[in-house]
Amino acid sequence: MHKRIVICSGGELGRWALPYIENCSYLIGADKGALFLAEHGFRPDIALGDFDSVTAGQLALIRNSSRKVEDCDPIDKNYTDTELAFRHALSLNPGEIVLLGATGTRLDHTLANMHLLAAALQQGTPAAIIDRHNHISLTDSRLTLSRSGYRQISLLPLTMRVTGITLTGFQYPLHNAVLNIGQSLGISNVLAEETGTIQVSEGMLLVIQSND
Structure with a gap:
């Protein structure tokens, strides 16, 4: 492999x-x-x-x-x-x-x-x-991010609906939140700690780390 x-x-x-x-x-x-x-x-x-x-x-x-x-x-x-x-x-x-x-x-x-x-x-x-300028990944469960040179972290649903979104270690935390496609709630978050965790219950969530 x-x-x-x-x-x-x-x-x-x-x-x-x-x-x-x-x-x-x-x-x-x-x-x-x-x-x-x-x-x-x-x-x-x-x-x-x-x-x-x-x-x-x-x-x-x-x-x-x-x-x-x-x-x-x-x-x-x-x-x-x-x-x-x-x-x-x-x-x-x-x-x-x-x-x-x-x-x-x-x-x-x-x-x-x-x-x-x-x-x-x-x-x-x-x-x-x-x-x-970007690092783009996808999660449907749990993803841990660390400070790696990117300033912003944005979350966008790839499926129509993503549920159970919980963010820890972020400046703008979420707990059991829901994102529907077409919403911009998840744009331009930042890490408040050295690492941050994204938890998803259902659906697929794009995780875009970026710099201007």
Whole structure:
């Protein structure tokens, strides 16, 4: 079993991502994310996607820099390149999945990628989306956070209703609260202690740690 799988997708990437890539046991490049890896001297264990975001020369670089390449037809496919990579990662039963390059200018792709966290949660695999300003995870039970460089912590329901939300160690605590989709009650909380705990009775809750 791989301890930590890192997926690089085709959204916003930069030098901030390099430490996460260096600290992994299995590396996946999805479409243009594979190009980012190749250009920065990494050798992904697998590169996959339709590669419609890269030139022929860039695709040649990806092929030469990857241990394995899986192409798919850009029209006759049911999943985004990122979901293909995520499904592959889940099939390996890893200890953790970190998804980089999953946010950016395409809000539709960003939201779809956030929804992928539900598949990992249902499998019992810890997973997170990380970009330059945010760390996004999902819980349906209990999650403990520590001070890790992020100033704000926001809670948003991914299901229609999340019940039994109890926060300890936060500036604005909650006890057995309910969040319905469309409410902003959980936006911009902060830790009041070194660690904080989020408890959920029912439903799926997005936990977004962020900096301006």
